Ligand code: AP5
């Protein structure tokens with residue numbers, strides 16, 4: 001099973017990917033996470049990407065498609081892939097088709113997380129994650145059970161993303177509207193798109209996605 005989770009910044013792609021990894025042993029392929037890891041490690045890709053990401057703009061199609069290709073190369077053929085935050089442009093959608101074909105995979109579902117744009121700024125500015133294991137939280141919607149302690153690993157260190165401020169979020173949303181939303185009709189023509197209400201609570205969204213996969 002290979003699926004795309006598509007939706008604007010803060011739609012819940014990362015949150016739902018983590019559930020799918022846990023419930024189905026799938027592999028989350030988040031180009032955002034890969035790029036943040038490259039920035040942290042100071043690799044050539046990271047050095048190029050940092051300023052672009054901090055501005056909320058899109059990194060080049062070549063860079064992200066190469067990251068995805070390399071990850072699939074390393075992934076066992078029995079393990080399903082969740083594409084989180086990729087593809088984001090028409091060019092990337094074309095590259096993904098080629099990359100999947102090269103690795104003998106087919107795209108089963110494109111799951112569109114439909115969200116109300118006004119709620120997204122609130123979601124993103126309230127987001128934080130565990131510095132140790134990366135578990136995702138939100139100040140009000142999804143706080144750790146014990147304040148200041150990660151539910152997953154017990155760490156007490158948390159972090160926030162540098163691009164999670166209101167101004168950058170607006171640019172990220174505009175990039176989504178202008179460059180990413182236009183890839184949907186191509187997938188709709190292939191009859192593989194299902195729209196899910198991303199404004200429901202986190203468990204309900206997971207339930208809707210599970211219903212698509214079974
Ligand atoms: P990326 O990391 O992909 O960021 P994004 O698309 O902006 O999406 P987010 O990670 O912000 O949101 P999400 O949908 O994962 O939401 P989450 O689950 O965290 O990309 C970052 C940057 O990298 C880009 O701007 C670009 O520069 C670059 N980049 C990445 N991929 C690229 C590509 N392919 N091409 C070019 N450039 C690329 O949820 C958000 C918050 O809401 C959390 O706090 C969560 O707890 C909470 N929440 C989640 N679901 C719910 C719910 N149902 N109800 C209430 N709260 C919820």
Ligand code: MG
Nearest residue numbers: 013014015032
């Ligand atoms: Mg994410």
Ligand code: ZN
Nearest residue numbers: 130133150153
């Ligand atoms: Zn943790």
